[in-house]
Amino acid sequence: MIEVVGLTKRYGDVTVVDDVSFTVARGEVLGFLGPNGAGKTTTMRMLTGYLPATSGTVTIAGHDVMTDPLNARRQIGYLPEGVPLYTEMTVSGYLDHMARLRNLPNRPEAIERAMELVHLAYRAHDRIGKLSKGQRQRVGLAQALLHNPDVLILDEPTVGLDPRQIIEVRELIRELGATRTVILSTHILPEVSMLCNRVVIIKKGAVVAVDTPAGLTARLQGAERIELQTATSPVDVTRFYSIPGVTNATEQTPGHILIETDSSREVRPDIAKLAVDAQWNLLEMRKITLSLEAIFLELTTQEDPIENVTESADEDAVSTDTIPTEQERA
Amino acid sequence: MRTALVIARREILAYFISPIAYLVSAMFLLISGFLFSLILIQSQQASMDGLFLNVTVVLIFIAPLLTMRLLADEQKSGTLEILLTAPVRDWEVVVGKYLAAMALFGIMLLCTLYYPIILWRIGGNPDWGPVLTGYLGIILLSSAMFAIGTFTSSVTENQIVAAVLGFGILLLLWLIDAAGNLATEATDVLRYISLPSHYNDFARGAITIEDVVYYLSVTFVALFLATRSLESRRYR
Numbered sequence: 001m002i003e004v005v006g007l008t009k010r011y012g013d014v015t016v017v018d019d020v021s022f023t024v025a026r027g028e029v030l031g032f033l034g035p036n037g038a039g040k041t042t043t044m045r046m047l048t049g050y051l052p053a054t055s056g057t058v059t060i061a062g063h064d065v066m067t068d069p070l071n072a073r074r075q076i077g078y079l080p081e082g083v084p085l086y087t088e089m090t091v092s093g094y095l096d097h098m099a100r101l102r103n104l105p106n107r108p109e110a111i112e113r114a115m116e117l118v119h120l121a122y123r124a125h126d127r128i129g130k131l132s133k134g135q136r137q138r139v140g141l142a143q144a145l146l147h148n149p150d151v152l153i154l155d156e157p158t159v160g161l162d163p164r165q166i167i168e169v170r171e172l173i174r175e176l177g178a179t180r181t182v183i184l185s186t187h188i189l190p191e192v193s194m195l196c197n198r199v200v201i202i203k204k205g206a207v208v209a210v211d212t213p214a215g216l217t218a219r220l221q222g223a224e225r226i227e228l229q230t231a232t233s234p235v236d237v238t239r240f241y242s243i244p245g246v247t248n249a250t251e252q253t254p255g256h257i258l259i260e261t262d263s264s265r266e267v268r269p270d271i272a273k274l275a276v277d278a279q280w281n282l283l284e285m286r287k288i289t290l291s292l293e294a295i296f297l298e299l300t301t302q303e304d305p306i307e308n309v310t311e312s313a314d315e316d317a318v319s320t321d322t323i324p325t326e327q328e329r330a
Numbered sequence: 331m332r333t334a335l336v337i338a339r340r341e342i343l344a345y346f347i348s349p350i351a352y353l354v355s356a357m358f359l360l361i362s363g364f365l366f367s368l369i370l371i372q373s374q375q376a377s378m379d380g381l382f383l384n385v386t387v388v389l390i391f392i393a394p395l396l397t398m399r400l401l402a403d404e405q406k407s408g409t410l411e412i413l414l415t416a417p418v419r420d421w422e423v424v425v426g427k428y429l430a431a432m433a434l435f436g437i438m439l440l441c442t443l444y445y446p447i448i449l450w451r452i453g454g455n456p457d458w459g460p461v462l463t464g465y466l467g468i469i470l471l472s473s474a475m476f477a478i479g480t481f482t483s484s485v486t487e488n489q490i491v492a493a494v495l496g497f498g499i500l501l502l503l504w505l506i507d508a509a510g511n512l513a514t515e516a517t518d519v520l521r522y523i524s525l526p527s528h529y530n531d532f533a534r535g536a537i538t539i540e541d542v543v544y545y546l547s548v549t550f551v552a553l554f555l556a557t558r559s560l561e562s563r564r565y566r
């Protein structure tokens with residue numbers, strides 16, 4: 001449905017988006033993930049044809065956005081960053097204007113349907129300027145849905161909303177994603193794992209990973225890690241190697257052991273048994289899973305992300321309860 | 331073109347929500363009404379020539395005020411992004427905006443139609459030829475001026491900058507033939523460029539092709555430049 005090939009945007013010597021390629025199939029929800037300033041909005045603008053690319057092509061449902069812009073735009077519903085709307089118009093007046101602009105055959109019905117979808121019919125006759133931020137966001141979404149497009153491009157759809165509104169908008173996107181192709185950009189990670197079939201992570205304008213949220217987790221985790229706390233120290237860590245599946249075991253600090261396994265089988269009962277047999281006075285055993293946050297940070301803060309996943313993480317920026325810190329792994 | 335009319339429709343609605351349209355219209359009618367009475371009482375002639383010439387000057391102030399918002403505001407508020415990602419061509423946006431400003435001024439002109447009616451009712455027997463060509467000339471002149479205002483509104487996202495720029499260009503085009511006194515060789519060229527010099531024939535009751543072509547050309551060139559400027563926003 002959407003095909004992006006070698007998309008690049010340069011301003012003078014500054015490369016904002018660098019050779020980005022991906023495809024999105026019909027019915028797929030693609031999350032576009034990156035820290036602020038990574039080039040998400042610029043990419044979205046090139047996808048919609050608002051900004052021309054320095055090089056590369058974007059094809060929407062078979063229409064190139066630069067050479068066949070009108071047909072491409074007819075397929076797209078776009079919610080720009082910051083939801084710019086004509087604040088002096090009423091909700092229904094604004095949607096009527098957009099429906100006229102798109103030359104829709106049955107305007108009242110289309111407007112009605114769009115307002116129902118975003119649950120905004122009760123504010124139809126209020127001025128957009130008087131609406132709350134969440135309601136404006138929904139007007140922006142209604143505008144994007146008006147012509148029942150196959151492709152939805154949403155730039156930071158939940159930014160600036162309160163938690164309740166965020167949940168509402170996410171539910172809406174999930175509903176819409178069932179039948180349409182959706183690209184959404186965000187820097188909020190749980191959003192991606194909740195809504196998206198696939199994730200593109202970009203950093204400084206370049207794609208550093210494309211995968212499903214689950215695949216990304218699995219791929220980056222590689223080995224599973226188990227953390228042990230014992231009252232006894234030192235511990236003869238070589239004894240752990242007798243357990244099938246254990247690939248590495250080190251005592252990081254006295255009484256604090258990190259075990260890596262190839263995740264082929266559940267080793268925790270064996271470890272517990274070993275600790276009891278060896279009389280190590282086991283205090284705690286914890287399985288460490290890398291959260292999407294941790295993966296995101298590893299990908300976007302390291303020099304060579306995929307290969308060096310286990311090497312280091314930016315300690316300051318990482319919440320210590322989700323991934324091990326530098327010292328623990330060193 | 332249909333799309334341009336949709337954009338013009340919204341723009342006209344926006345004019346009537348904002349105070350500026352009412353304010354400018356009121357000032358225009360007040361000043362033109364004042365001039366009309368003053369000229370009528372002093373000259374004791376059932377003619378509108380004097381009024382029309384004064385109105386052309388008032389247009390220098392009105393045109394930037396009515397056009398400054400058109401494209402500058404869309405750029406500033408970001409609504410241009412939704413507009414230009416809808417199936418709309420850049421020129422349709424520009425023409426729609428310009429048509430809205432023209433329509434508003436057209437309404438203002440309609441409100442002045444009671445001047446000739448007064449002339450007729452008080453028993454003066456006005457020469458209708460110059461009245462009609464006078465109105466036609468005003469419409470053509472305002473078309474060129476509003477197109478220039480639309481252009482200046484396209485180059486910036488700041489309405490004040492757009493207005494000042496528009497005012498400057500219009501005033502320069504107004505006064506440029508004065509430079510003909512310095513360089514006699516250039517007199518004809520400068521007079522041709524100047525905006526008001528083409529109005530004189532209309533005031534006398536004559537329609538010349540040259541004047542009509544001039545005003546329509548200025549309109550076209552200004553709208554063309556506005557379209558290019560809108561396209562170039564992508565490279566800024």
